Amino acid sequence: MGKNLTTRKEDYSKWYNELVVKADLAENSGVRGCMVIKPYGYAIWEKMQAALDRMFKDTGHENAYFPIFIPKSYLSKEASHVEGFAKECAVVTHYRLKNAEDGSGIIVDPEAKLEEELIVRPTSETIIWDTYRRWIQSYRDLPLLINQWANVVRWEMRTRLFLRTAEFLWQEGHTAHATEQEAIEEAEKILDIYTEFAEEHMAVPVIKGTKSEGERFAGAVETYCIEALMQDGKALQAGTSHFLGQNFAKAFDVKFANKEGQQDYVWATSWGVSTRLMGALVMTHSDDNGLVLPPKLAPIQVVIVPIYKGLDQLEAISAKVKPLVKDLRAKGISVKYDDRDTHKPGFKFNEYELKGVPVRLAIGQRDLQNDTFEVARRDTLEKETVKASEVIDHIEELLQKIQENIFNRALAYREDHITRVDSYEEFKSLLESKGGFFLAHWDGTPETEERIKEETKATIRCIPFPAEEEDGKCMVTGKPSARRVLFAKAY
């Protein structure tokens, strides 16, 4: 396995596409815009799911499952919602195939046309709120804190593995509350969970904020988000949490009797993260040698490669390695002992570097004599020789160090790429030469936001939260502004 990766400097975008495929994370399928998530990539996604699921359950949420199909009339009930999704809907119109009468093959049976078309869910607010109408009568039924793990489809014209695909996997939370305040607190609590997950599990530093009106979720009153910075200076939205007000409750007529017996519409949130996080993970940490995975999400945390000539040497090494594998597993560390005799050690080193395995042990004849292992860490590519008696402690420490180091490295890069600018000229120039996030004053109008986007391709990523008040003047129009907002070009 030669890596032959395009370097980040040569072509960042090509580097990413090649890496995702060569590291066995995902590949394009024969279905336009739909990806195949390969076992190694899926194993990382499973670790993400497990951590998030635990956090949701620890905060009182339960999982459920709602239909994949949404009747067209449901989607149409909330006006801005359907406007936001109409242009990218996969539509089911028929329910049967048949043999063509002229013998030309299998065709859609024109007689099996649905009375009402069904949309493959792009998101599930409408079908869920149609259900909540049956579940909610009284304040005693609230809050309703539900999450769903599911696939969704948005018919994107230009797709990229993990970052933008027609079908993707995600979780979508949908909660119902008796008061506005409680719903807002829920949306913010979830943003904190996403932040903790991104920073502590993915080792990806993020900036929390709210979206400008133009970037809000279709149907939301407020959209909270976390924004990460990739190594090419572009931002990536890593999760969103929406305060939906009473919009969906009104569209689907979901009322409850409060403690005083009065009827009121229910308050709502929705929130989600998707397999897009896989793209963020790859682009934040990886290098020209391949993936760099945070130990907390690595399917294999430690790989052990024997270096030997002949079966006798291999047996001696295996006798030493097998108890170590057992001890590491007992500590909850996932270990692979790669004693395949069909591949040379150099090939294996390359492969595990490409796949981002955090810690690699090698053991040859000299190590056997000296009672040592060679320990290499993926993040810095440093190697050292460690006594066998100390190797378990060493690995435990190292996994923690790597987790911290890649977070700190990403944080340093991000801090180095947040620039405060006060003039539009400076903004435009630095956006091209340096990239990254820009904190600048904006007059708060959609017109100015749109102009900046058209002229520079940069968008308002968020209004950082909690807000830091600072009087200033819009860098474009000079009109007054009460706080800086965060701009960047984005994925």
Place this chain on the structure above:
Amino acid sequence: MGKNLTTRKEDYSKWYNELVVKADLAENSGVRGCMVIKPYGYAIWEKMQAALDRMFKDTGHENAYFPIFIPKSYLSKEASHVEGFAKECAVVTHYRLKNAEDGSGIIVDPEAKLEEELIVRPTSETIIWDTYRRWIQSYRDLPLLINQWANVVRWEMRTRLFLRTAEFLWQEGHTAHATEQEAIEEAEKILDIYTEFAEEHMAVPVIKGTKSEGERFAGAVETYCIEALMQDGKALQAGTSHFLGQNFAKAFDVKFANKEGQQDYVWATSWGVSTRLMGALVMTHSDDNGLVLPPKLAPIQVVIVPIYKGLDQLEAISAKVKPLVKDLRAKGISVKYDDRDTHKPGFKFNEYELKGVPVRLAIGQRDLQNDTFEVARRDTLEKETVKASEVIDHIEELLQKIQENIFNRALAYREDHITRVDSYEEFKSLLESKGGFFLAHWDGTPETEERIKEETKATIRCIPFPAEEEDGKCMVTGKPSARRVLFAKAY
């Protein structure tokens, strides 16, 4: 919460439908044939998933994810496969909605018609084997042992919660092997896993066997299955594992170089269980008071209900209960302490009986004085008073006993309802009066099988495996037969 369940005797089918809804497992949605799986039902499904996933991984399988859409041309490549699924396909024909020009609302944009229609997967053999062509070149790439957790859609005209729904959740394994023998062994190994899961986790006894040709999966050479018996004497197919021969490898041109360097088609299996198992679970154990859940799959294994007047009494009880809750959780037992003051103990007893919680503890003033708990088991409804110092051991034992007891009860029912018959008259008469499984001789022809089905609605559930050879004569035609096969009416 009054239970007011229809009894099994009154109307078994109605009892089932009511129970699924009242026990908060699932309900019908606004989308024809698609169900909503409610949190309590989904929590059981998650426990099923976790146990199965562990068993698959322990036998070397990995998870991956393939597209939900299957191009019509893919589905058409294996002739008997498409014939089996064509009549129940949800077909995506368009990818955009728009506002009607006459202002009548949202319509499907006729200009956004797909060049090739996409089928929402009814099963994934075709898209997966199209992918395997890229993954398999050499015997070194084999075996490929992959599983997928996914939703699938089969457009059934008559649907019932869990048992037959247009959309359902399942796992589908798809493996590729170098030899016929290895593929057959894989199909049989999976059947053993399914059997172990059904009997040891669900406490549902099953009979293993192979399907007759007429009941085989569309595209399979051999279909293995497990069959369970419900309390109304009808059979339910609880899982299938297919040996696919080289059918899909040939349809998708998947060849590999063997050790001698020769090209050969790859051998395949596929296998699956679905949310249908939820139906089997409900129908096997539950009674006229509600669900009876096996402790291994119960979301709540133990519920504790305080019986008190006033806050002082509640506080005294809580002081006693909270350390117990902690100790039980430390042993991995899931406990709920229901101290809601909005509901009376009687209401709570009813609710947890309906929801099948295996063990219920109650504690009132007298228990407090005597240092005891009242312990009730759901399967037999028996109660006893247990000393506080013994209650943890007692609960641990009881959970195990309940798991065993409901299995043995279901097994006794099943054994009592397997009848060996030698004449068609006897078969028809006992099928109506007694129901259950029938072991009878059959001449092996599709014609006789079809005749029996038309005249009695009974089908061949399986040819029990391993086969018990016994010379005999077909109960219908008198032609020679080498073994008895298993008949029943089925879900």
